[in-house]
Amino acid sequence: MKTIRMEEMSWPDVRAAMAAGYTTAVVAVGSTEQHGPHLPTMTDTRIGDATAHLVALKLGNALQARTIPVGCSEHHLAFGATVSLKRETLKLIVRDYVDSLVRDGFRRIIFLPSHGGNFGPLAEAIEDARKAHPGVAITGYTDLLGITGFLQGAAAEFGISAEACGAHAGDDETSLMLLLEPGLVVHERFAPGYLGPLGEKEVQTIFERGMPALTENGVLGDPRQASAEKGEVYLERLASFLVEQVG
Numbered sequence: 001m002k003t004i005r006m007e008e009m010s011w012p013d014v015r016a017a018m019a020a021g022y023t024t025a026v027v028a029v030g031s032t033e034q035h036g037p038h039l040p041t042m043t044d045t046r047i048g049d050a051t052a053h054l055v056a057l058k059l060g061n062a063l064q065a066r067t068i069p070v071g072c073s074e075h076h077l078a079f080g081a082t083v084s085l086k087r088e089t090l091k092l093i094v095r096d097y098v099d100s101l102v103r104d105g106f107r108r109i110i111f112l113p114s115h116g117g118n119f120g121p122l123a124e125a126i127e128d129a130r131k132a133h134p135g136v137a138i139t140g141y142t143d144l145l146g147i148t149g150f151l152q153g154a155a156a157e158f159g160i161s162a163e164a165c166g167a168h169a170g171d172d173e174t175s176l177m178l179l180l181e182p183g184l185v186v187h188e189r190f191a192p193g194y195l196g197p198l199g200e201k202e203v204q205t206i207f208e209r210g211m212p213a214l215t216e217n218g219v220l221g222d223p224r225q226a227s228a229e230k231g232e233v234y235l236e237r238l239a240s241f242l243v244e245q246v247g
């Protein structure tokens with residue numbers, strides 16, 4: 001098989017793959033939103049797409065469905081350069097993905113959010129989809145603090161603090177983008193953002209009052225130690241972690 005990305009395949013290719021046992025679909029749920037002064041607005045979508053691709057490869061019997069490029073980003077709107085879906089809109093998109101993929105014959109569908117605002121609505125959408133399609137295994141990784149904590153653990157191995165790793169345009173996301181889209185990362189603008197704790201309370205503040213309540217430049221963390229080499233390790237670790245969690 002030349003590719004497992006469904007958007008690069010024709011319908012006979014997809015049908016042949018499914019007949020050969022590729023009956024799991026993996027879908028990343030990204031965003032189009034500000035990512036500080038140094039990263040492009042596609043960051044979550046690009047990282048989600050690469051992660052979902054590696055997860056699908058590791059699973060071995062999976063195809064990757066087209067990545068959802070926008071998400072729930074209301075808390076970033078104050079910076080501009082952001083397109084945000086309403087909660088209900090994202091849930092309807094997920095529902096339509098599931099209905100289509102189930103009709104296609106997929107037996108297992110895995111959603112992987114790569115943006116904080118998508119975790120809650122996605123968890124609800126997955127629950128609804130399970131009720132609508134009881135014979136299909138519909139799962140996703142929807143623990144926001146779980147994934148933030150995992151990435152901070154990976155950062156610690158590089159000697160990067162949890163605060164510098166951050167959760168938005170910090171060490172991990174910047175390293176991943178240096179690996180995936182080096183031409184779109186602006187080194188001269190690397191600057192630290194919010195470097196305080198990031199627990200349930202801070203996450204709630206962000207969702208209720210918006211990112212400017214914590215950060216002036218739109219960054220949570222510090223990108224200054226980021227590198228493509230680290231990006232490769234983050235990507236590999238993240239994909240393995242997700243396979244463990246939802247595979």
Ligand SMILES: [Zn+2]
Nearest residue numbers: 043044168169
């Ligand atoms: Zn991001």
